[in-house]
Amino acid sequence: MASVARSGREHDNPAAAPGISISGVCHEYRPANGRPVLALDDISLEVKDREFVSILGPSGCGKSTLLYLMGGFMPLQQGEIIVAGKTVTGPGPDRGVVFQNFALFPWKSVRDNILYGLEKQGLPREERLEIAQHYIDMVHLSGFEDSYPSQLSGGMKQRVAIARTLAIKPDTLLMDEPFGALDAQTRSLMQEELIAIWNRSPTTVVFVTHDVREAVLLADRVAVMTARPGRLKEIVETKFADAPHDEIVKSPEFLDKVDYTWNLVRAEAVAADAEKAG
């Protein structure tokens, strides 16, 4: 189904390359009272079709900002972002977003949260319920269908948010630290689950994280950002042979990449701290 939609769009615009193309993007926050903050400075990044790219950087370097711009939630001040051949001008269900703070509807039960996007797609009721249940089971929340978000732990809320986004089968997935609130064990289960889903139906994924190991493990490439104002520091190739996660993490190539990337990020984290102190 997803591939039909995708080839359809290529017909609309045969010249454009699928994937994501970010060129010369800057973003400055201008709070009503306070100094303007330059969050992103001249970011250019190409994400290939069905590629899994991680964006890694110290907290406050503009990762969420970049993701919001790809989502079309804020107007672009400078530069251009093209997703699957279309210039981004606003939000849309072609790009599924998992927000850092979950952004669940607190007045809706787990099931109704997941059903919301499916209703907007106009699927018949039976089918909606079936899809919702499938994703509830997938994120191991069976038995909590009728719970409200305020009754769930942080990790459970995060899983609802992920299920809600995956359920609408977006062509592009934009995830903002989606596993940040999970405990180590659930986190690695969810990481494997995400990769399994991605292997079954590959989509273009932009995965924001500040966890070096997670970025290196999951992504094909890791884009390391500098401390504020966010610039692109380096792109690290992190594709490993197809193997279970617990084998990959023991391989010397993996450990080397983690070490290399870790050093890149640490330099920036130190810079960020120095800025705060000074």
Add this chain to the structure above:
Amino acid sequence: MAGPSTNAAIALSLRENGMAHWLRIGFYKVGPFFTVTALLLTWELASRLELVIAFLLPPLSVVLLRIAEDMVAGQLPLDIAITLYRTLVAFVLAMVIGISLGIVIPRVASIRWFFDPIISIGLPMPKIALLPIFMLWFGLFDTSKILMVAFSASFQIIITTWSATQNVEKELIWSARSLGASNRQILWEVIFPASLPQILTGLQIAMPVCLIVVLVTEMVMGGQGLGDSMLRSARYVDSPGVFAGIVEIGIVGFCVIRSMELIRRRLLVWHQETQKEETTV
């Protein structure tokens, strides 16, 4: 009012055990009744022991007897019904006007241009000062009373709805939009339910305002109801009648406010405040 502090105290006490724990729970549960009972008992005694002149403060028992008599005679139920009718009609009117304007004003520039100054002036103003104008324009019957009351109460509702719908977490709106919701759907399916707790708070503040203003309009314009009956007792120098009126108003007010709290709890089952109460008590 069983406020959050009482509940927090109960929650805290659940962690302790033994006698102290039960005493404490008993204390918090019985506390409000104790205060009220002590007050009423003082009232009765002060009057019986002739510490005050019975005309200025008739004994509680006399007042209660008077309430019972009025109840049997049928005048009291009628007065209560009339006062409640005016209060509720005016409240619903204020709610409809208040919520609609509170939603529209921040979203339509021309409407904001028109209403912003009116609300800035009207909110802090004692609206009851306009009562003579309402009497001149709408007469002395229910219309003028209800309009006066709705007018007094709607500012609070406009303001709370306005600020609540403007301050919805942006990620909530963004996620609805990226799931495919239209602007209209975002207003009704996201902004409105997200603002509901604060809107209900505004309504809970507006309700006692309605009751107060209804009583004042009844006292000024007559036309039956608790306010009218109380003022008439005062005019006939019927001191038990005046105090009966105060007790009746107290009870009616308490019931109305309690019902609002119950409705709030019903509507906000999903909200943390509701769940805390369920788990601790």
